[in-house]
Amino acid sequence: MISHAIAADGLVSPQEVRLACREGRLSGTTRGLAIGYVQCNLVVIRERYAYEFLLYCQRNQRACPVLEVTDTGDPEPKHLAPGADLRTDLPRYAVYRDGRRLPDLTSIKELWRDDFVSFLIGSGISFDQALEKAGVQTTQDRWVLRTSLQTVPAGRFQGPLVVTMRWLSPAQAITATQVTARFPFNHGAPLHIGDPTVIGADLMEPYFGPPVEAIPTSIVPVFWACGVTPQEAALSAKVDVMITHSPGHGFVTDLEASKLALP
Amino acid sequence: MISHAIAADGLVSPQEVRLACREGRLSGTTRGLAIGYVQCNLVVIRERYAYEFLLYCQRNQRACPVLEVTDTGDPEPKHLAPGADLRTDLPRYAVYRDGRRLPDLTSIKELWRDDFVSFLIGSGISFDQALEKAGVQTTQDRWVLRTSLQTVPAGRFQGPLVVTMRWLSPAQAITATQVTARFPFNHGAPLHIGDPTVIGADLMEPYFGPPVEAIPTSIVPVFWACGVTPQEAALSAKVDVMITHSPGHGFVTDLEASKLALP
Numbered sequence: 001m002i003s004h005a006i007a008a009d010g011l012v013s014p015q016e017v018r019l020a021c022r023e024g025r026l027s028g029t030t031r032g033l034a035i036g037y038v039q040c041n042l043v044v045i046r047e048r049y050a051y052e053f054l055l056y057c058q059r060n061q062r063a064c065p066v067l068e069v070t071d072t073g074d075p076e077p078k079h080l081a082p083g084a085d086l087r088t089d090l091p092r093y094a095v096y097r098d099g100r101r102l103p104d105l106t107s108i109k110e111l112w113r114d115d116f117v118s119f120l121i122g123s124g125i126s127f128d129q130a131l132e133k134a135g136v137q138t139t140q141d142r143w144v145l146r147t148s149l150q151t152v153p154a155g156r157f158q159g160p161l162v163v164t165m166r167w168l169s170p171a172q173a174i175t176a177t178q179v180t181a182r183f184p185f186n187h188g189a190p191l192h193i194g195d196p197t198v199i200g201a202d203l204m205e206p207y208f209g210p211p212v213e214a215i216p217t218s219i220v221p222v223f224w225a226c227g228v229t230p231q232e233a234a235l236s237a238k239v240d241v242m243i244t245h246s247p248g249h250g251f252v253t254d255l256e257a258s259k260l261a262l263p
Numbered sequence: 264m265i266s267h268a269i270a271a272d273g274l275v276s277p278q279e280v281r282l283a284c285r286e287g288r289l290s291g292t293t294r295g296l297a298i299g300y301v302q303c304n305l306v307v308i309r310e311r312y313a314y315e316f317l318l319y320c321q322r323n324q325r326a327c328p329v330l331e332v333t334d335t336g337d338p339e340p341k342h343l344a345p346g347a348d349l350r351t352d353l354p355r356y357a358v359y360r361d362g363r364r365l366p367d368l369t370s371i372k373e374l375w376r377d378d379f380v381s382f383l384i385g386s387g388i389s390f391d392q393a394l395e396k397a398g399v400q401t402t403q404d405r406w407v408l409r410t411s412l413q414t415v416p417a418g419r420f421q422g423p424l425v426v427t428m429r430w431l432s433p434a435q436a437i438t439a440t441q442v443t444a445r446f447p448f449n450h451g452a453p454l455h456i457g458d459p460t461v462i463g464a465d466l467m468e469p470y471f472g473p474p475v476e477a478i479p480t481s482i483v484p485v486f487w488a489c490g491v492t493p494q495e496a497a498l499s500a501k502v503d504v505m506i507t508h509s510p511g512h513g514f515v516t517d518l519e520a521s522k523l524a525l526p
Contacts, residue, residue, distance in 0.1 A: 051314035054321065055332055059342070069318055079322070079415070152342070184525065186449045262447065262525065 052155030089170025117172035143209035313419030326492035385449035406472035411463025
């Protein structure tokens with residue numbers, strides 16, 4: 001079992017992380033692993049939904065930065081991690097049938113179909129590392145929230161924009177805005193700063209994090225579009241089968257995060 | 264007839280340009296019209312090819328920055344120009360059947376089908392204006408060239424990367440690199456500077472511009488990915504019917520070019 005302590009020391013390459021998943025030695029979070037490499041959210045759906053889903057992502061690029069779409073039936077992400085296998089190389093998968101979540105799996109080899117298409121979507125985990133480097137802590141005071149902002153629909157896919165909220169000091173909020181603006185292909189700059197009610201952020205039922213009763217006056221809430229958005233849209237579209245990474249258990253690519261950033 | 268002199272003075276809004284096209288008063292180039300607004304390349308194909316084509320664009324984002332895809336059968340680009348009609352609001356259309364170009368049209372109302380999907384793809388005309396503002400002339404010494412670089416295929420769509428080449432002074436090459444890097448969603452920074460043979464640029468048979476015998480030693484050739492690339496891919500895929508803007512006769516959107524640029 002690869003411990004997070006080892007990972008946090010940056011001793012683990014993307015290849016090592018994926019191999020550990022494939023061999024059943026890693027089923028925990030990828031947060032803190034293979035530091036400096038882009039991690040992706042995974043969405044696997046049938047080809048019959050692929051056009052509408054890709055269109056949905058195109059129309060909501062900020063929340064859904066598609067970094068790779070595999071050929072139909074092919075589990076290899078040839079661009080982001082040649083030789084990898086999306087059926088085995090993530091630590092943990094969430095499986096949905098008709099919008100209902102089934103127990104998580106550590107491999108989806110048994111479920112694989114010839115008409116599956118895999119979408120790899122940029123994850124905030126990638127720029128967390130740039131934030132940490134700039135002195136902005138990323139592990140605490142972080143939420144994933146539904147908002148009252150609506151995404152642009154495409155066919156059967158639609159739904160609310162989901163955001164990541166961080167509680168930062170005013171100075172950190174400024175730094176974080178600058179750092180994340182350098183990642184236009186990975187959520188980019190914040191879409192909102194300050195009063196959560198302006199975007200209708202649902203503080204009482206977060207997807208991630210404890211309910212928020214009150215926001216301390218000393219901090220600034222900062223909001224970014226979140227890669228959970230397309231997953232929620234696919235869920236509410238009730239596609240017959242959808243497989244995703246389990247939250248926090250992303251796909252580690254060979255792409256260096258710095259290559260995704262503007263200078 | 265709207266003259267280019269009027270246009271060049273910036274007297275024409277996007278709405279006015281589109282109306283002039285619709286009413287048959289403009290069939291000339293859109294270069295220099297509605298300065299400051301994003302212009303787009305248009306590709307109209309049948310829905311049966313739309314997924315593979317969108318995927319091709321996603322895989323070759325630098326050359327194919329998709330800014331909007333309309334709903335099937337709907338000629339209105341709701342995001343970039345609400346109320347506009349892509350069947351009439353461009354000055355001139357190129358029509359292809361089975362890969363063969365037919366005579367240009369000034370309206371495609373007669374050809375329109377319920378299964379047509381329109382792709383609006385970022386055009387270099389948009390950042391020409393930013394270049395001009397920075398003192399880099401854009402009307403002279405500009406070519407569109409095939410290269411020996413191959414794009415990433417998607418289904419039936421594949422082919423060479425097409426580039427825009429400009430001849431600039433060394434100082435202008437540096438300025439132009441900085442200016443265009445601010446447009447990551449519209450071709451972005453140059454992909455090559457200097458020796459054209461490195462990318463196999465075809466200087467003898469340009470798509471646009473005169474054949475190049477020799478490059479003056481005082482200038483630096485600078486190359487950007489070009490929005491003609493996806494059109495060429497669709498052509499060589501021999502889709503049964505494809506309609507595009509006629510070169511230089513783009514679709515003028517309501518989007519301010521500065522909003523597409525990073526600060």
